[in-house]
Amino acid sequence: MAKVVAVTGNEACANALRQVNPDVCGIYPITPQTDMMQRYASYISDGKVKTEPILVESEHSSMSACIGASAAGGRVITATSSQGLALMWEMLHIASGDRLPIIMPVVNRALSAPLNIHGDHSDAMGCRDTGWIQIWSENAQEAYDNTIQAFRVGEHMDIRLPVMVCMDGFIISHSIERMEYLEDAEVQNFVGEFQNLYPLLDLDKPKSYGPLILTDLYHEYKRAQHEVMLKVKNVVLDVAKDFEKMSGRKYGLFETYRLEDADIALVILNSAAGTSKDVVDDFRSRGIKAGLLKPRLFRPFPYEEIAEALKNTKAVCVMDRSDSFGGYGPLFMEISSALYQLQQKPALINKIYGLGGRDYLPSHGELVFNELNEIAKSGKINIIKEYIGVRE
Amino acid sequence: MATPLTLKELSKKEDLLTHGHRMCSGCGAPVVVKMVLMATEHPVIAANATGCLEVSTCISEYTAWKIPWIHTAFENAAATLSGVETMYRSLKKQGKIDKDVKFIAFGGDGGTYDIGFQSLSGAMERGHDMIYVCYDNGAYMNTGIQRSSATPLGADTTTCPAGSVIPGKLRARKNLTKIMAAHNIPYAAQASPSHWMDLMKKVQKAHSYEGPKFLNIIAPCNRGWRSKTNDAIALSRMAVNTCYWPLYEIENGVTKITSTPKEKIPVVEFMKPQGRFKHLFEPGNEALLQRVQVEVDAEWEKLKNAEKCGC
Numbered sequence: 175m176a177k178v179v180a181v182t183g184n185e186a187c188a189n190a191l192r193q194v195n196p197d198v199c200g201i202y203p204i205t206p207q208t209d210m211m212q213r214y215a216s217y218i219s220d221g222k223v224k225t226e227p228i229l230v231e232s233e234h235s236s237m238s239a240c241i242g243a244s245a246a247g248g249r250v251i252t253a254t255s256s257q258g259l260a261l262m263w264e265m266l267h268i269a270s271g272d273r274l275p276i277i278m279p280v281v282n283r284a285l286s287a288p289l290n291i292h293g294d295h296s297d298a299m300g301c302r303d304t305g306w307i308q309i310w311s312e313n314a315q316e317a318y319d320n321t322i323q324a325f326r327v328g329e330h331m332d333i334r335l336p337v338m339v340c341m342d343g344f345i346i347s348h349s350i351e352r353m354e355y356l357e358d359a360e361v362q363n364f365v366g367e368f369q370n371l372y373p374l375l376d377l378d379k380p381k382s383y384g385p386l387i388l389t390d391l392y393h394e395y396k397r398a399q400h401e402v403m404l405k406v407k408n409v410v411l412d413v414a415k416d417f418e419k420m421s422g423r424k425y426g427l428f429e430t431y432r433l434e435d436a437d438i439a440l441v442i443l444n445s446a447a448g449t450s451k452d453v454v455d456d457f458r459s460r461g462i463k464a465g466l467l468k469p470r471l472f473r474p475f476p477y478e479e480i481a482e483a484l485k486n487t488k489a490v491c492v493m494d495r496s497d498s499f500g501g502y503g504p505l506f507m508e509i510s511s512a513l514y515q516l517q518q519k520p521a522l523i524n525k526i527y528g529l530g531g532r533d534y535l536p537s538h539g540e541l542v543f544n545e546l547n548e549i550a551k552s553g554k555i556n557i558i559k560e561y562i563g564v565r566e
Numbered sequence: 567m568a569t570p571l572t573l574k575e576l577s578k579k580e581d582l583l584t585h586g587h588r589m590c591s592g593c594g595a596p597v598v599v600k601m602v603l604m605a606t607e608h609p610v611i612a613a614n615a616t617g618c619l620e621v622s623t624c625i626s627e628y629t630a631w632k633i634p635w636i637h638t639a640f641e642n643a644a645a646t647l648s649g650v651e652t653m654y655r656s657l658k659k660q661g662k663i664d665k666d667v668k669f670i671a672f673g674g675d676g677g678t679y680d681i682g683f684q685s686l687s688g689a690m691e692r693g694h695d696m697i698y699v700c701y702d703n704g705a706y707m708n709t710g711i712q713r714s715s716a717t718p719l720g721a722d723t724t725t726c727p728a729g730s731v732i733p734g735k736l737r738a739r740k741n742l743t744k745i746m747a748a749h750n751i752p753y754a755a756q757a758s759p760s761h762w763m764d765l766m767k768k769v770q771k772a773h774s775y776e777g778p779k780f781l782n783i784i785a786p787c788n789r790g791w792r793s794k795t796n797d798a799i800a801l802s803r804m805a806v807n808t809c810y811w812p813l814y815e816i817e818n819g820v821t822k823i824t825s826t827p828k829e830k831i832p833v834v835e836f837m838k839p840q841g842r843f844k845h846l847f848e849p850g851n852e853a854l855l856q857r858v859q860v861e862v863d864a865e866w867e868k869l870k871n872a873e874k875c876g877c
């Protein structure tokens with residue numbers, strides 16, 4: 175039986191983790207994640223979970239310890255944001271290279287300098303090539319649901335990869351929303367018992383983790399990592415199907431909103447997608463065929479499926495809440511790669527919005543849709559990449 | 567029951583780091599590791615920092631380790647092993663594992679004194695049940711003999727080369743053993759493979775305590791020290807007998823010198839056979855050479871005083 179609650183994104187995620195009840199967790203503070211693992215620490219102190227915490231002295235050690243714990247054999251979690259994720263970067267590659275299904279909520283926050291604690295996507299985008307699965311969430315409900323599903327995806331015997339579940343710092347992590355919790359038993363049943371694969375603690379069959387592999391086989395190992403990523407999409411969809419049966423909530427590789435017959439569309443991640451849906455409705459009410467696509471699975475990226483979903487549009491704007499300075503926004507690069515394979519492609523532009531927690535307002539979405547409307551009519555693009563919501 | 571430390575009994579024990587590894591012939595590090603593992607009762611899980619030992623013992627599809635072993639990166643053997651040990655405690659508490667398991671981390675001096683210092687300090691402070699063994703060869707050997715904070719005063723390395731203006735390393739070593747003891751861990755000690763019985767006793771003693779323990783073990787490297795390939799044991803003995811590398815332990819805060827040289831030999835006798843100190847014997851470098859002896863004497867006096875005052 176679902177329970178309706180009013181909670182923050184951090185609280186929702188902490189509760190999802192409690193319901194899964196993993197064996198070991200790494201804990202280290204960083205805004206805006208701090209509050210999530212603080213809550214988890216209370217569950218430990220109050221005996222509500224069996225989890226052994228490691229109160230590390232840095233995020234680098236947190237990920238190192240999570241890797242050690244996961245290789246030892248058991249379910250492992252941690253959570254972080256921003257500088258913490260950046261400090262983990264070296265170890266993120268090792269977690270995925272060693273095929274360890276560590277689950278990590280990432281509360282998205284800007285990167286220094288200048289120092290800024292608010293929400294943008296620079297942190298998770300900065301480690302999109304680390305071999306982790308990335309699932310993005312619009313609101314607290316999605317962050318909660320995605321966290322629970324992440325265990326099934328990462329721990330799947332055909333996958334065995336670490337998973338980041340992303341949500342927007344403060345906007346979601348610290349805002350109270352109405353959402354539904356599943357029962358503890360339902361979650362437990364859904365994720366099931368942890369299945370070990372080559373645990374270090376199998377003392378009778380000693381294993382060596384982390385060899386030196388040079389020109390003879392490294393290339394093959396990396397291809398194997400690429401190949402396992404190819405299997406992730408189907409697993410994500412299968413897990414989503416099971417999740418829907420239990421919860422009634424439907425998930426895919428991405429969400430489309432009024433996109434079927436749309437002429438113009440936004441592609442936008444996380445919380446700003448919610449704001450943009452209102453703008454879509456507004457344009458629709460004025461007879462303009464606006465739509466939206468919100469990626470959920472960012473790694474691996476569902477190129478073909480997204481191209482298929484956007485193929486009948488005339489003009490698309492990819493909205494990035496982070497930048498690849500000197501390049502296009504990271505989401506834009508993916509969408510443009512996806513669309514390149516189409517015979518007939520929509521016109522494509524890129525807006526950078528909301529860095530360091532700058533508000534994304536409906537008026538920003540309106541401006542973009544108006545521009546797309548013009549482009550759809552004239553076929554002419556003035557500027558491909560542009561910052562919006564900037565104080566001049 | 568700990569294995570009696572007699573050659574007869576020890577010879578019956580299986581080598582847990584087997585032959586077939588690719589460390590240079592005459593390298594001190596594998597000797598140290600074998601001694602540590604020989605003094606350890608099964609079962610044991612090891613973590614290894616990136617470095618000579620790690621890159622030479624587990625390559626592609628081959629491993630020289632007969633025990634569960636994990637390497638993740640350079641600066642985090644202690645953090646990695648703290649994760650393994652925590653999972654063990656979690657599963658034990660849940661009744662999913664019943665064996666008693668020992669945990670040992672191996673790191674070189676670079677991976678321990680320098681880049682791994684924070685993660686080591688963190689793991690010791692958190693109280694994980696493990697022995698951290700630093701095999702100290704006094705430089706970043708794997709990357710080609712660069713200076714670390716364990717490199718001895720005056721040594722010629724590739725990043726503090728002895729040149730016409732600067733005669734090698736101008737700073738004394740960091741005293742890591744003392745720093746680790748200052749974490750108030752139950753056991754910290756310094757050992758040498760030349761004194762194998764002393765070394766193994768220290769390993770056994772360390773294992774007898776629950777919680778974090780630290781062993782600093784000198785491990786001659788003939789490539790970096792530019793010495794003969796067959797002198798690792800002789801040089802490590804000379805390091806002890808010159809009091810360059812005193813053998814001592816700090817047990818529950820109490821310092822004890824475990825082997826005092828019958829006759830304290832001048833430190834130049836340890837230095838002469840090593841090419842890394844060759845320039846110090848040339849005219850003009852007398853003062854630096856003299857300073858090496860002064861520093862060794864001062865440290866030795868401090869250690870004797872610490873033993874005397876029971877602190």
Ligand SMILES: Cc1ncc(C[n+]2csc(CCOP(=O)(O)OP(=O)(O)O)c2C)c(N)n1
Pocket residue numbers: 615616617618619640641673674675676677678703705706707708709714
């Ligand atoms: C973060 C990081 N920085 C640098 C290196 C390069 N590196 C690998 S091994 C090594 C030297 C290891 O020295 P030490 O710990 O003393 O062990 P030794 O090789 O002397 O046995 C260095 C610098 C690395 N692997 N990772």
Ligand code: SF4
Pocket residue numbers: 588589590592593594595618619622703707708786787788789790
């Ligand atoms: S370079 Fe030195 S430490 Fe490294 S394997 Fe050779 S002798 Fe041993």
Ligand SMILES: [Mg+2]
Pocket residue numbers: 674675676702703704705706707
């Ligand atoms: Mg070294």
